[in-house]
Amino acid sequence: MAQAAVTQNQHGHIADTNTGISNRKLLMWVFLASDCLFFGSFIATYLVYRNESLVGPYPNEVLNIPVTSVSTFVLLMSSLAMVLALNYAQKDRAGLARFWLLAVAALGLVFLGFQVVEFMTFVDEGLTIHQNLFGTTFFILTGFHGLHVFVGVLWLLGMAFAHFKGALTSRSTEDLEMAGLYWHFVDIVWIVIFTVIYLIGFSDGEGIETISHATAIIGG
Amino acid sequence: MTTIAFPTLISRPTSYTGLWSWIGTVDHKRIGTLYGVTAFLYFLVGGVEALILRAQLAQAESDLISPELFNELFTMHGTTMVFLVVMPMSAAFFNWMIPLMIGARDVAFPRLNAFSYWTFLFGSIFLNLSFFLGGAPDAGWFGYANLTGNTYSPGDGVTFWALGLTTLGVASLAAAFNFVVTILNMRAPGMGLMKMPVFVWMSLVTSILIALAMPIIAVALIQLALDRVWDTNFFNPAAGGDPVLWQHLFWLFGHPEVYILILPAMGIVSETLPVFSKKPLFGYPAVVLAGAIIGFMGWFVWSHHMFTVGLGPAANAAFAVSTMLIAVPTGVKIFNWIATTWGGKLQLNTSMLFSLGFIAMFIIGGLSGVSHASPPTDAQQQDTYYIVAHFHYVLFGGAIFGLFAGGYYWWPKMTGKKLGEALGQWHFWVMLVGFNLTFGPMHWLGLNGMPRRIATYADGMGWEMSNAIASAGSMLIAFGVLLFIINIIRTISSTQESEDDPWDARTLEWSIPSPPPAYNFARIPQVKSLDDFWYTKHPDLLHDERGEEIEVGEPVENDTHGGGSIHLPGMSYYPFITSLGVTIGVAGFMDILVEVPGTNIQFPWLSAVGIVIGLWGLMGWTFEPVSEEGGH
Amino acid sequence: MANPISRTWRKLFYQDGGCHFQLPKVDSAFPEPPNEGPFGDAGPQALGWFNRLTNNGRVATPFFYTIIGVILAILTVLEVWLFTLSDDFGAFFVPMMLLLAIAKFVIVVAFFMHLRFDKNLLSLVFASGFLLAIAVFMIVLSVQDKVNPSPLIAP
Structure with missing residues (x-):
């Protein structure tokens, strides 16, 4: 009769589990499912407050689609670099794995740089978290996403410098896989944010003066 | 595994006794005990708050306490009982019993488990510090916007509330992830999902609910804290902000939360009723399925808390229907419990009495709940004492009674001694009578129009008698709790040991010595059927009860390539340090920011300190080998 | 005929007799003909490509991931290009954008995050x-x- 092995923490060999998925990987996916609700709440808040700002600046006055398209592209390519890093790590090619890992971190930093410049430009144009609902919801949503990217960059750099000194082990490959899952998740959140807030939401604010005026009259 | 030398500054705890061993512990049983003791202390705190409230309301036009203090007390009573009593007390049972019931030696992530507890402890201390640092939160336990804004809540109380609950959310999330993975991945060989005890099933559903619901309240609380500290506009009507959004986010979390509170208790009575009726649980698959359906449907009923907001007839009708529908799986469970006791050889000891009390009180609370599933009725009952009566019947008569049942049932497992039976019976009956005296009259008070959250009421409203009875009942509850404490003290000081399996119980935790050794199972059990341990003990019953051939499992031989000894994860201080960092990091967002020179950015310097501490803890956590001998 | 694109094209749209799609020849020796359906064996053939690139769906090659990355890039460029034409689409603009976002989302989750494997x-x-x-x-x-x-x- 085939019986499942039950060893737990037995001398570094990864225990077989009921589901055949390692504990850490399952934890990561449950965390990502949970994080869906986290970003979902922020995006829903943004959407509930679409076109509800009482004063400008409005999205169509500040959003810069060409620049953000470039940063979106950078983040997308960092995802590709991440998957390549993992792929080479799984094939025991530590040098290439480390190269792509550093590339991911670098692309992540470029993305963050774009975001910092974007935020500073917006503030110069009069959009702050205090200014209106658009400013509040936009900065906090993209700011929390940026925070996730920043955490990811720290994680990746930490792994690139601390974990990959010696030979690759199945454990450190799995570490890399966890970081990769997190990184790709951050990327897909940005896919949603870019489409919903930048591309679809860009026209928000055209002719908003009259609309908010009307709302004020109705008492909406 | 490659071990990297890393300056971690502190060494691993080695002693298995004393204070430091508790701070460094990763043993799920010790962490469960810590959860239980902490939650019980908060139960006393929340209880004292309630007693002061009832003393104030005992007579009309009383001025025992100021209205401001009254607001703080009812807010903190609700917050304490929900987040600091029922949830951690359930977590205590999860910690203690899940690994034992599924035949595992620990949870999947022992150090993450310690992190959950310490974060919960620090977060709860931070929340209660508000009493001494400028006033407790006073906006009600659901903190409706825009009452919680700076305009109407100028003190620091609500900020304490928002940040404290965020910290507690981190703790609950970490614990929930851990339990989901533990239950899915660490079951003994042969224990399929439909061979798990119902308590483990209900913990799984609860953990999934926590994992998915907590992020929503975290977002709402972050938005609230940002509104208060950084003057954002999320819930600021002057800038177009919509207070109804807060209600949506809060109740989107808040309604699954209700099931997070009650499902563990439902799991507990699903264990005690079969044991003390000497019968298998009636309709095991139906009970499990009903629990899972409750967990799913619980997501689509939240707006019944908002019937009087004016969401429109379509929304109200839809949520009324879904609310009434969710009574169906709950009813399925109740009928299954009743059928379990039907024709059984009932042992009416304290645990069984609390379980039966749970069913009775929960039925009353459930029926009053269905009565305000209908929007027109709800419009009458909203914000009256009828609602207070309803949710105390489900949360006190339901969750707390269920937890007491579990306490009496598992006490011999956890300590090796039985709680006194005579005092226990007194405890139950005093509690039951006191409970009904307190909350029964509130139905009438509510239907007579007495609103919630009023510090006092005018003479001659016809509410004096009911309020006096309720206050007297609350004293009786307090007396019941006192009896419980005396019972605990007498049991601890007595020398009478209990057997390993005093109740002739059905599940795996009773197959090992009481209290269990640190490694739980000397040999990992193997499971072939539901209630495997019961049929191992009573092979003659196999055919009587099931009418079919049932196999029982033999324990598995130990994997001996560790030299035959059992390796347990080593103790660690790093979860404690990381929790400290997380709590300081979140708490540092209080109104003590410094302005960065040259800009108008308010910098939370204390958060930065917390993040540094947290990073140190995380580094140590990552680079410390899992167990002392583990690195080779 | 040798190149796979023209072969797939013929499989999809070649008219054979009075039908719009090529129907498989039913032979009494094959009571249940394989790959029956409007697209012939185009599906299994694509799957064959997929399997070759991913070692039968287990571990993919860097080449495979690069193709996925290129597809994602193309989708992003397409999105931004369609955005510049948004006025022409009227009510179709938002659903179109959402569909493209869902496509990108699913591709990343399925391949980069390995859920497909x-x-x-x-x-x-x-x-x-x-x-x-x-x-x-x-x-x-x-x-x-x-x-x-x-x-x-x-x-």
Whole structure:
């Protein structure tokens, strides 16, 4: 009769589990499912407050689609670099794995740089978290996403410098896989944010003066 | 595994006794005990708050306490009982019993488990510090916007509330992830999902609910804290902000939360009723399925808390229907419990009495709940004492009674001694009578129009008698709790040991010595059927009860390539340090920011300190080998 | 005929007799002909390509991931290009954008995050969180009148 092995923490060999998925990987996916609700709440808040700002600046006055398209592209390519890093790590090619890992971190930093410049430009144009609902919801949503990217960059750099000194082990490959899952998740959140807030939401604010005026009259 | 030398500054705890061993512990049983003791202390705190409230309301036009203090007390009573009593007390049972019931030696992530507890402890201390640092939160336990804004809540109380609950959310999330993975991945060989005890099933559903619901309240609380500290506009009507959004986010979390509170208790009575009726649980698959359906449907009923907001007839009708529908799986469970006791050889000891009390009180609370599933009725009952009566019947008569049942049932497992039976019976009956005296009259008070959250009421409203009875009942509850404490003290000081399996119980935790050794199972059990341990003990019953051939499992031989000894994860201080960092990091967002020179950015310097501490803890956590001998 | 694209094209659209699609020849020796359906064996053939690139769906090659990356890049460029034409699409613009975002989302989750190669339980875990988020927040938006905003000027 085939019986499942039950060893737990037995001398570094990864225990077989009921589901055949390692504990850490399952934890990561449950965390990502949970994080869906986290970003979902922020995006829903943004959407509930679409076109509800009482004063400008409005999205169509500040959003810069060409620049953000470039940063979106950078983040997308960092995802590709991440998957390549993992792929080479799984094939025991530590040098290439480390190269792509550093590339991911670098692309992540470029993305963050774009975001910092974007935020500073917006503030110069009069959009702050205090200014209106658009400013509040936009900065906090993209700011929390940026925070996730920043955490990811720290994680990746930490792994690139601390974990990959010696030979690759199945454990450190799995570490890399966890970081990769997190990184790709951050990327897909940005896919949603870019489409919903930048591309679809860009026209928000055209002719908003009259609309908010009307709302004020109705008492909406 | 490659071990990297890393300056971690502190060494691993080695002693298995004393204070430091508790701070460094990763043993799920010790962490469960810590959860239980902490939650019980908060139960006393929340209880004292309630007693002061009832003393104030005992007579009309009383001025025992100021209205401001009254607001703080009812807010903190609700917050304490929900987040600091029922949830951690359930977590205590999860910690203690899940690994034992599924035949595992620990949870999947022992150090993450310690992190959950310490974060919960620090977060709860931070929340209660508000009493001494400028006033407790006073906006009600659901903190409706825009009452919680700076305009109407100028003190620091609500900020304490928002940040404290965020910290507690981190703790609950970490614990929930851990339990989901533990239950899915660490079951003994042969224990399929439909061979798990119902308590483990209900913990799984609860953990999934926590994992998915907590992020929503975290977002709402972050938005609230940002509104208060950084003057954002999320819930600021002057800038177009919509207070109804807060209600949506809060109740989107808040309604699954209700099931997070009650499902563990439902799991507990699903264990005690079969044991003390000497019968298998009636309709095991139906009970499990009903629990899972409750967990799913619980997501689509939240707006019944908002019937009087004016969401429109379509929304109200839809949520009324879904609310009434969710009574169906709950009813399925109740009928299954009743059928379990039907024709059984009932042992009416304290645990069984609390379980039966749970069913009775929960039925009353459930029926009053269905009565305000209908929007027109709800419009009458909203914000009256009828609602207070309803949710105390489900949360006190339901969750707390269920937890007491579990306490009496598992006490011999956890300590090796039985709680006194005579005092226990007194405890139950005093509690039951006191409970009904307190909350029964509130139905009438509510239907007579007495609103919630009023510090006092005018003479001659016809509410004096009911309020006096309720206050007297609350004293009786307090007396019941006192009896419980005396019972605990007498049991601890007595020398009478209990057997390993005093109740002739059905599940795996009773197959090992009481209290269990640190490694739980000397040999990992193997499971072939539901209630495997019961049929191992009573092979003659196999055919009587099931009418079919049932196999029982033999324990598995130990994997001996560790030299035959059992390796347990080593103790660690790093979860404690990381929790400290997380709590300081979140708490540092209080109104003590410094302005960065040259800009108008308010910098939370204390958060930065917390993040540094947290990073140190995380580094140590990552680079410390899992167990002392583990690195080779 | 040798090149796979023209072969697939012929399989898809070659007219044979009075039918729009090529029907497989039914032989009494093959009571249940393989690959029956409007697309012939185009599906299994594509799957063959997929399997070759991913070592039968287990571990993919860097080449495969690069192709996925290029597809994602193309989709992003397409999105931005369609955005510049947004006025021409009217009411179709938003659903079109959402479809493209969903396509990118699914590709990243399925291939970069390996859900296509991993145990189904992980897909279930992630989908439950993601779909639940969509469901409840769509309800919030519709209850708050944000899905199809009613006219702001009351009659």
